[in-house]
Amino acid sequence: MNAFILMRVAATEHGVFGVLIHNHIPFAVTLEPEDKNNQRKISCIPAGVYYCEPVNSPRFGWTYQIMNVPGRDHILFHRGNSERDTEGCVLVAESFAELNATPGVLGSAHGFTEFLEKAGDDLFMLTITEHDS
Numbered sequence: 376m377n378a379f380i381l382m383r384v385a386a387t388e389h390g391v392f393g394v395l396i397h398n399h400i401p402f403a404v405t406l407e408p409e410d411k412n413n414q415r416k417i418s419c420i421p422a423g424v425y426y427c428e429p430v431n432s433p434r435f436g437w438t439y440q441i442m443n444v445p446g447r448d449h450i451l452f453h454r455g456n457s458e459r460d461t462e463g464c465v466l467v468a469e470s471f472a473e474l475n476a477t478p479g480v481l482g483s484a485h486g487f488t489e490f491l492e493k494a495g496d497d498l499f500m501l502t503i504t505e506h507d508s
Contacts, residue, residue: 377499381405381465383422383506389478390458391419391506392471397493403486406466406479408458413446416463420444422503427452429496439494441465441501452490454483 380396386409393405411418420441427439435453444450447463455466457479467490469482480486 377493377495377497379427379494379499379501381501381503383407383419383504385506386410387478390461392478392480393503393506395467395490402493403467403469403490404471404480406455406458406461406468408461408463413444415447418463420447420450420463420503422505425501425503426498427494427501428498429494437491439499452487454487456480456483 381393382396383391383393385392388409390409391407394401395403395405407419408417413421425444426442428442430438430440432438432451435451439452441450451464452467453464455461457474457477460466466480466483468480468486470480472479472481
């Protein structure tokens with residue numbers, strides 16, 4: 376089974392920033408909403424191990440959904456550049472950046488496409504680890 380690690384590296388008032396790793400190689404960055412106790416649509420999900428399955432989202436097209444998150448559903452990987460784009464999901468991009476003096480991510484189209492290529496068409500395991508305080 377394919378596996379990814381999302382290593383969260385920084386948490387700010389503008390979101391939780393991470394690095395996405397596949398086969399021991401970091402290849403993309405991530406942005407999630409800040410931690411608000413796993414609240415639907417406004418919080419990152421708890422660190423842990425999850426299965427992700429392919430879905431065809433009406434809004435985002437072909438992507439992956441993170442499954443079995445306690446109290447949550449419809450948590451997707453998708454494109455976007457700032458915390459306001461997440462709605463509780465995980466944005467995948469190529470680099471960290473400042474957008475109008477606000478931390479965010481850039482190169483989302485390319486980073487997300489690379490993620491889809493590495494994920495393939497099957498279920499995969501995602502391990503999310505927390506940043507060091």
